[in-house]
Amino acid sequence: MRRIKILEEKFFVILSAFMTYSLIAVLAFIILVIFVKGFNALSLDMILKTPKGGYYYGGEGGVLNAIMGSLYIAIGATLIAIFIGMPAALYINVQLVRYRRTQNTIRYFLDALWGIPSIVYGAFGFTLMLFFGMNASLLAGIITVALLISPIMVRTFDEVLSTIPRGLHEASLALGSTRTETAFRVMFKQGFSGFITAVLLSFGRGIGDAASVLFTAGYTDNVPVNLDEPAATLPLAIFFQLGSPIPEVRERAFASAVILTVIILALSLGARYISKRYSKTNLK
């Protein structure tokens, strides 16, 4: 009996360790492949120049249009999602604290929205765009991506807020705080790291999504200077370049993937730093 227990223990330890490390290995392998395949094409021109004539046939230029387009869309959409998501998550956890069934219903709908494929958001954004007589543009892209990432923002922040002990909530109210003061002065501060995670996840999803911007933001070789101009995005740039029969162009697709990965990685590190720093000053 004892022998079986020892064997069982060993088996599950090895199994779970193997799964954990193999997942990390796969992720590391993906990054490695992207870097190796895209390394040759990586150059300052890639980052600093827009596509020149013949770029998609191996000509000169870079993907500055897609980098800037992606950043504009992801930043714009994340800002909108913060304005939607932060009050919504606080509302669910502070104002609706008495109404558990309503909370759960809202969470169910948000989870459903989270699960909707991004191409559906793209199609919806496209319909909306036509309804308002808009063209494929930066604004349409921002709005569509904002719709896509808002449920992610709300649910991620909400998940952290919901773990805050009821006692802290009660302590704040017992001191004479209104519900709004409790929401912003206590709950938001306590859940700040969750808020940063929510922003990060939303931004990551926003900058990496191709389907939602396919019809709504369009594609252009220029860096957009107005909201009503079309905007290129990195995922679409990767898609177009990867489909090319020319090896150098396909290499550039991997280089674009490296740029996208580095942006997300840098943002992730930056957000963690801000979160730590803010929490420190906040708690001091």
Next chain:
Amino acid sequence: MFLSETVTMSDKETSSKPTNKSALPVLRVRNLNVFAGDHHILNDINLDIPRNKVTVLLGPSGCGKTTLLKCMNKLTDLYRELKVSGNILIENDDILNTTTNIPSIRQKMGLLSQRPYPLPVSIYKNVAYGLKLKGVRDKKLIEFSVEKHLRETGLWEEVKNRLNSPATSLSIGQQQRLCLARGLAVKPTIILADEPTSALDPISSKIIENLFKELKKHYTIILVTHVLRQAMRLADHVIFMCDGKIIEQGQPDELFKNPQTEELRAYLVDGN
């Protein structure tokens, strides 16, 4: 929200002008009933809380002590399933049926819960929080007040050099005293303490108990406990509850030496 059961109180009770304020009870509960669905949590509670005394709510776990305490500062509002009816009068203001805004009612009472919940800010800001809510902006006044209340809870010497450290860096006993200081800064009349020493070590518990003995000179303390010895050490007035009802109430000497009911007798035997 609440089932408003009209309770007629005698004219004498409602119109009495306090001649000697300290002789009058600071808080009166009349015909308080709390239901959670079909479960009758508090059953026709009537009690008076004497001013500047430690009133101990004693009773076995699950007898409704905490719910009674939560009724007093309207934290029952957070629980939709609780239906509250009756009257709770603080200085003739019926807080269950009032138009006064709830935060100002709650500021009349400092709450000390079973385990400390410091706000996610510094030690200093924890104490200053209530003052800022009240609209105090004068930095000097806030500083003065923070020091005063930290001294009042015996924490000043321990934290004066690290006021800007996170409140969570304190030991749990210190955190509980910080929560007490934070509550006192709002200038409450009553301190509601819900088993405040249950998560603390014996030394920290003793510090809190000694603080209560000091604080009752200026505040009225309502202490919920199921620790009989603590009740004996601290109580000036005892309310013994069982199954949502008040079984006996009165002076501790009389109650503990000469229990009138079987429930209290059994509790005293088990507790000792």
